[in-house]
Amino acid sequence: MFLQALGALAAIDSEGGCGEMEESYPWFKEYDLVKVPRTLEPYQNIPTHGFLDQAAAAVPKLGCVQLGLEMAYPEIKEHAERLANALASMGVEKGDRVVTLLPSSIQYVVADSAISKAGAVHVPCSFLEAKDTLAHKFTESGPKALICLDEHLATAESLREYMAAPNIIITKLDDYSGWSSKRGELPDVMWLTDLIDQAKPVPPRVSIEPSKDLETLLFTGGTTGLPKGCMLTHRNIVANVLQNIAIFGPVTKVLKGNISVIMGLPFFHSYGHCIMHTMIGGLQANMLIVTDPRDVKAMLELMRKYNPVLQFGVPTQFMKMLEEDIRAARVIGISGSAALPPTVQEKFEESSDGGYVSEGYGLSELSPVTHFNVSTNIRVMGGRQGVKVLNALLFNPVSIALTRAQAKLLGPKGFGKMFTGIIGFLAKRSRKSSKVREVERKATIGIPLPDTEVRVVEVDSG
Template sequence: MLEKKAWHDRYPEDLPLTLEYDKYALYQYLVNAAKEHGEKKALYFMGKEMTYKELYEEAKKAANYLQSIGIRKGDRVAIFLPNTPQSVISYYGILMAGGIAVPTNPLYTERELIFQMNDAQARAIICLDILLPRVNSARSHTSLEHVIVTGIKDYLPFPKNVIYPFIQKREYNMLVKVEPSNDTHVWKKMMEQSVADYLESPIDPEEDLALLQYTGGTTGNPKGVMLTHYNLSTNVQMCETWLSRNGEQKGQDVVLGILPFFHVYGMTAVMNFAIKKASKIILIPKFDAGDLLKVIDKQKPNLFPGAPTIYIGLLNHPDLEKYDLSSIDACISGSAPLPVEIQERFERVTGGKLVEGYGLTETSPVTHANFVYADRINGSIGVPWPDTDAKIIQLGEEGLEEMPIGEIGEIAVKGPQVMKGYWKNEEETANTLKDGWLLTGDLGYVDERGFFYVVDRKKDMIIAGGFNIYPREIEEVLYEHEAIQEAVVAGVPDPYRGETVKAYVVLKEGAGLTEEELNEFARKYLASYKVPRIYEFRDELPKTAVGKILRRKLIDEEKQKQEATTV
């Protein structure tokens, strides 16, 4: 039985505090969808549609082929693809073959690719043809034995599949011709040769890994997070419960797949969630605000998991009013803090609900969210999901000490979605998992109702002149200025104060704003020690593939500038 918590009283009557979880291999969701809803549409990709029956047959063929080249239970297979049908087929095919999927960001450089392949000891990689030169350059420095190559055109409808190579030549200045060999395999030929059958491996869902998901590596090398079939499936079921509505039938939702599936947020909240519910996924391989508005207008998705930068991009597009976004019913925003002003504007435009959630790669990823169809608190990350516990702690002499209500400390979480540990890294595992709790590294507090708030990353807190300053608080103020599209605040080295507050700002198209005007605005709403001492206006900010602004990269740039001036 769950211990009674303050947030349990906030749960709506139809939202359970605890669930009965499936204990089988994660790919069983695809098997079930194909058997029960085989003729329903599973994927939409640039005009091409695929049913659940077709998707299941393709995944079985992929599993068969992987086994034919020697992939066995526990072997790691990398997926080096954007959101395409092949990324979904590969993921489930790897799991069916008994393998462990290693999602890999297509933007990785050769150096980053070498590190991840070697750390994971991947035996095979499935990549896009335009990424093959990078893979081939890295290959001799890794454990890779097999490369499977596919192209965007492989699942495009006619005549797009004929035209696309010319578009690729123009955009990327390359047209890759792949010759099959014993260790290089062409996707289309692979699928033609393979049969829709595979040798099923016995899976212990609570022990066997489905995924090695690498963290962003903003400090040091990325760490491989070990997520079991059970970790991932429990989080999917929590997600399904959180977004369910009375009288809802399976196969009715249309889910927008703009979040990359090589990130655990997109993998859980879009791909695995949609397949569990036999929903249709609209696959979007890259974010372009104008193109995305057209897709929403035509395909009418009702669920839109996203990140703040995606919503900001849509709201600031000059042609926003030309498109109908009223199909959108619910959105959970993650990966970065959601400015309240953006939340309210997006809800006015769509008529749907946009709520903030919270999670980490280490938790599959979601642990908290605001209620979609009940009361919420703007600025809060909401309450813990079913079967998930959380508290605010500090490390004391006698271990973890819980902080009083309203006081800032580190957020700690516990639940069935929490990782098994870090791959080949017992020291980091021991530092992060303590007494059954996962220490998130995020600073926050909880109110008397049980709603949690993230103040900032523990490592992002700025200490200037002895004051603790939280960047998120300053960013919320900056986002309230009508001329600002994006803003991020960081602590940069200062010889007198130790650190000083610097704001990096992107203005809306056509907006004019001076440093003096922005500084005057900030002083109206912030204590003097919190007001940025430096402002830098930029055309864009560095981001991860999921749209999270890379604060650490900006800090590193600042340090390099200062070092260069002192030489």
Template sequence: MGMTFKRPWLAHYPKSIPGRINIEEKALHMYLQEAAEDEPEKVALEFMGTEMTYEEVYHQSLALCERLQSLGIEQGDRVAIMLPNCPQAVISYYGTLMAGAVVVQTNPLYVERELENQIVDSGAKLIICLDMVYPRVMNIFGHTNLEHVIVTKVEEYLPFPKSMIYPLMKKRNHQMLVNTYHTDHTHSLNTLIKNGHPTQVNSVSVDPKRDLALLQYTGGTTRSAKGCMLTHRNLVSNTAQALTWMYKIDHGNEVILCALPFFHVYGMTVGMNFSIMDRSKMVIVPRFEREQVLKTIQKQKVSIFPGTPTMYIGIINDPHVHKYDLSSVNVSISGSAPLPFDVQMRFEQLTGGKLVEGYGLTEASPVSHFNLVWGYRPKGSIGLPWPNTDVKVISQETGEMVGPGEIGEIAICGPQIMRGYWRRREETRASFQEEWLLTGDMGYMDEEGFFYIVDRKKDMIIAGGFNIYPREIEEVLFKHDDVQEVAVVGVPDLYRGETVKAFVVLKEGATVNERELDIYCRKYLAAYKVPKMYEFREELPKTTVGKVLKRELTNEKKPIVSREISND
């Protein structure tokens, strides 16, 4: 290598943060067990008025583990969890890990095509889902390796009278309810846990370095979506790094808002796993709704708020925000998309706490960099590498490390880096340079060791914190009878960070309009992936070899003739 490897970022570490920390060699679920044994009566989670202690969460997870084993789940089997944030998501996650199985986090918004692709690729034998998505699961059941479906209802963990009101609200919204299950392969989660025998669990020996805890898919679910193989040690490492970075928090007594979805690796690590390892209290909200979140922060005295720029933008722009007391929020951590400086400043003024931005990717469990919560934060930086994490910038031309200020591809090495992509040796090989993970993001390090992202090598769009892959949307639109060519790009959006725009060339004589394409896309794509804008063109700009010049489309300064689809 042409340059000597240095770690200038360590000079900025506060005395309380070591450059290297000791990573415990234990399975992730052991942290829940130890918390339950040491502090059984401590509140582990709160959900819309329901509280559960560490002992209750552990006991129910163990009961589910025994029932999973009785249904034939063995060590290394994959179990899909298709749930919004709720107590069942936590219990399903830890119960699966206790059985030695591998969690496959599945977005409840997925339509059948997306769901089928992920279940087939992962080889999942069992799925745990909400009653409202059960029909979707059953429609693809016969095309997969699934042997069992476990169904739950949100209201099963709601206090009275919310547990009575919630089903009525669902009926009013014309959502499908599944009240009884008549098949041999369909089970009620509630019944399984009640009938479980925690003392009869078959003990499983987990090798934290080798054994997988999680298959986390990188984005869309076409052939290009890849399952990141994350081990117990990967997830333990990243959670321990997060706890070390937050050195001033009141360990064991924090109240952590879990508004980020657990099915996203960011929400899973800095929300759920962080809370359990710290033995703090997680306050779970099923989805981000401004008014509900503001009420929850005030009532529960939330002290840590992991989120996305979209969430913070929503709160600072809420017309009634000053009616709420947000002064309990000491630390907010932003990820998934770039955080505008103005948003950071305004949110800190509202709460009196700190809002800091980090960087990561699914392949890194997911965090590799973070700004100092209590210290110097240069504008626009993604911060410093976390303890035990080495980072370098690699030249696209030579493949060698470049010096400070020079732009290249960010490469990361550390205990949180995945084992590789599930059943994809070639993609795994292409993503690593020896032990270094090539992120696909272009950036640079300054003289002091702070890192900056300047561009994405990949075309991924990040809208409202969701990763969206243009190729998947293009493939759906290409199948429309009236579409000749299409290019999907991300365009700036003040609220979502980016929004999806499709440039479309129609076949001769075709008359399809934006509304019809919108209806068509909603059949095959989750709502957040559906283009919000369409622009019809006679042709698309291309290279001499016929490749569409997407950068030209996104950089055009000419008047836009596209129209935005109003409904979400």
């Protein structure tokens, strides 16, 4: 059983979008303050893999960092095109499902884009799930191919009977690492790296209609019953990426193509899947991938080495970080997937060297982000009057052009150090202002992203 994507993002289609919004919407006041546009229409009419293509052309020196390997977007794009070719050669056609059982990794990024380029539908699943849960998802989706780590081959073999075709592709995590990888011969499976090496970098010609064709079949957590597949189109994903960037205001015009970000999220989760696309397509950022989201020490090491500006995580990660020396964590943290306790937010700000954490909200059916809490950013920038001053001084067209030129000269590491130093100074100053802290409280409600329609529907469940 599939659950069609509803609400804000489903309302955006090639025939019109959300329509006229009422001037009385209370969050428009916040939009005007932080310079968020009230609408982003018309949205780019591109398939999701178009973001990787754009990043490869615009920032050819940036890409993904994993286990000591730095891989640029043009090479990631080529690997995706080769894999798309290989998938087509094994019979994967437009609309077919391809399952991944992968951790956050370059392999996941390659697979996601390759599946899109082949015109197929990506079904991300977690290798931590019980076999019965996975069997349900496989039965509902009927995948023609499965991509997983070699260490999960036994699980993959047990699920082969639920697949529409017996194509199992395996990879070792350190196939994409700074060291050589050894492997043994295994029957009845294909190695991801072999397929990529042997295929030509020419993806199949597939006509994709972004507003109608599915990009992802993302299953819900199943907290109220069996997991249900959320049918998300290319337009759903593309629209949410652009909305996620817009809600940050004009600062993203400076950051785009100039920063590194910590990706401490499981990409198979709706939050991680969305942020992966947002960083590739919206910010064209250098992604520092943490293959094990529980490895807080690895995150801190990446912070010291690359000076990232943003860190995406979940509340438990920020809690675990408080057990370490986080003075290196001078980052803007973005928390999601669960409520961020105000005490954790407070302690993180006190313990880090000027870092702070904000949060977003959403649900899988909506691609998934629907709301973001801008009050933290307002507080750090000195309150409402401070936001107005900084927007006028730093984010006018001339200042943005000059700052971007400086960022290109410094590179992501140098610019990250400079930018987080400024943010750290502002964050420390704001903590001393009782007036700002009183107005912009922690754990306040988020505001909807642009073009999000909120409707309260009363249903008599009997």
